[in-house]
Amino acid sequence: MRPADPPVAPAFAPDPLRPDPLRLLSAQADLQYHAAPSxxxxxxxxxxGMGFWSINPYVGCAFGCAYCYARDTHRWTLERAGEVGREVANAMPPWLAFERRVLVKEHAGARIREALRxxxxxxxxxxxxxxxxTDPYxxxxxxxxxxxExxxxxLSARDFTIVIITKSPLVTRDVDxxxxxxxxxxxxxxxxxxxVDRELARRLxxxxxxxxxRLRGVRRLADAGLAVSVNCMPVLPGITDAPAMLEALVQQVxxxxxxxxGACALRLRSASRKRYLPVIRENFPELxxxxxxxYRHSVYAAENYRAGLQQVIERLCRKYGLTTREYRRDDEGSADEEVALPAPLAPELQLVLL
Structure with missing residues (x-):
């Protein structure tokens, strides 16, 4: 008789550092913070799937950017958290929970030190x-x-290339x-x-x-002798891609x-689509x-659009003395994402920069 299979470990085993996964840490009017089960x-x-290690201090992001590509990560984490995760997830759609139910990875420093050993x-x-x-700040x-943390x-390790991606000037708090x-x-x-259009940014x-x-944050970091780059990502077709608008951004950066x-065009995954397209219908109905x-057949803008955008960004960066970082389509995806071939850009959405 074959011996019984060993019991399957739960997705998140009991943890003395974090005994109650997804416990509520703090609540505001429409935003809750929960301990992350990690x-x-x-x-x-x-x-x-992109050739680097990643660290995400939080799951979800309260900034609520309409175009954010990372909304699916919240759903994956909640699904792995079992019954408690389902209770949190069922309170609202996953694409909205991403910005209203932020998960906090407590004791991250201890986890880092443990992993480094x-x-x-x-x-x-x-x-x-x-x-x-997520946005770490x-x-x-x-x-x-x-x-x-x-x-x-x-600081206990050496010789990594550490890249921090953020929209927040709070990063300057950690200059030391x-x-x-x-x-x-x-x-x-x-x-x-x-x-760099304040009102447009507020809508998106x-x-x-x-x-x-953010530009003041760039200046403080640069003045502190740190290497600072700007991610113009994503460029939104018909909204943020006018040549004059791009030049104003590059000049101020x-x-x-x-x-x-570095710049790349919008990609629109399913969870992002549910948040982004209603914003377009409300604020830019003509688009x-x-x-x-x-974006009916692909999460990506067409190849000719992306190539033309890269040419314009390179020209503007040369004009204002910046180096450029080129992004291939594969750099923008994830290992477990099935990507369709790019569809031709709708004629009405061909941008003036092409």
Whole structure:
């Protein structure tokens, strides 16, 4: 008789550091913070599918950017959290829970230090991206300070390339730690900025810091001797891609002291579509049908659009003395995402820059 199979471990085993997964930490009018049920903190390249390790101090993001590509990550985490996760998930649609139910990875510093003593961590020469699927300096960071704890823990390692991606000038709070990290690692801060138009940004990124605040953050980081880049991501067809608008952004980014700029066009996954397309219908009704047609068969804009956009960005960066970072389609995806071939861009949405 075959012996019985061993019991299957729960997705999240009891943890003395975090005994009650998804317990409520804090609540505001329409926003709750819960403890995140996570065993580890480093996501290896095999999981990211993009050749780097990633660390996400939070799951979800209160900035509520309409176009955010990471909304599916929240659903995946809740599904793995069992019954408690389902209770949180059932309170609202997953795409909305992403910005209203933020999960906090407590004791992240201990997790980092534990991983660095094992084989489950980056090696010298590896790249580590902090904030690939959340903003590490969203409002939660003021209270929970998870990102700072992570940075301090990385001081015990050497020779990583550490990239921090954020929209928030709160990153300047940690200049002291970043400067110390830069003595042991290659450190880059990538500030995300899709427009310098304050009112337009408010419609698309309702709770994110203003463009001016982000540019001031770029200046403070540059003045502190840190390598700062700007991510103009995503460029939104018909909304933020006018040549004059792109030039104004590149000009101000250069004036603020950034060293480089990278740009890529909007990609629209299913969870992002549920949040983004209603914003288009409400704020840009003349573009609604064009977006539906353009992104009907693919999460990506057409190849000719992306190539033309890259040419314009390269020309503007040369003009204002910035280096550029080119993004291939595969760089924007994830390992477990099935990607359709790009459909032709709807004729009405061909941009004036092409």
């Amino acid at each position: 065993r580890g903190i480093f996501n290896p390249p095999a999981a990211t 094992s084989s489950r961590s980056p090696r010298p020469g590896d790249s580590v991206v902090i904030g690939s699927a 969203q409002p939660a960071e003021r209270r929970f300070r998870v990102t700072r 992570i940075l301090e823990s990385l 730690v970043l400067q110390r990290l830069a003595e042991r690692h290659t450190v880059q801060v990538h500030v995300s900025l899709i427009t 990124e309702p709770r994110a810091p203003t463009p001016d605040a 250069a004036a603020a002291g950034a060293r480089s700029l 609604s049908a064009k977006y539906e047609a353009t």
